[in-house]
Amino acid sequence: MKEFRRARRRSVPEPVAVLDTMTEQIIGRLGNVSESGMLLVASSPVVDDGLYQLRFHIHDSRGREIPIEVGAHVLWSAQANTPGQSFAGLRFLTIDPAPLAALREWVNAPGASTR
Numbered sequence: 001m002k003e004f005r006r007a008r009r010r011s012v013p014e015p016v017a018v019l020d021t022m023t024e025q026i027i028g029r030l031g032n033v034s035e036s037g038m039l040l041v042a043s044s045p046v047v048d049d050g051l052y053q054l055r056f057h058i059h060d061s062r063g064r065e066i067p068i069e070v071g072a073h074v075l076w077s078a079q080a081n082t083p084g085q086s087f088a089g090l091r092f093l094t095i096d097p098a099p100l101a102a103l104r105e106w107v108n109a110p111g112a113s114t115r
Helices: 097-107
Strands: 017-019 025-033 036-042 049-057 065-078 086-094
Touching: 025 049, 036 049, 036 065, 049 097, 065 097
Parallel strands: none
Antiparallel strands: 017 025, 017 049, 025 036, 036 086, 049 065, 065 086
């Protein structure tokens, strides 16, 4: 199958919590991420076409934890096979330049599992 996404995505097999910064509650974890969006494995309901302020952390090449804050738009959601979970595709609307550069480097790092 040919891949038609515009941005390279990194699969995230280890748990990376995603926090809704408006409620300060964890709403799920990263499934995969690119510099322009993410797949959220949601443990809390998300609103279709909703807007969210989210934060998650990645580690840079030196092992330092880098917070990534984004404004995101829910493009789609679907129920998962696991009760209480769903999947949601989000497009990033806002992200500051420094975290964007760190995210871009992390997604494109050698050895990263990509899709």
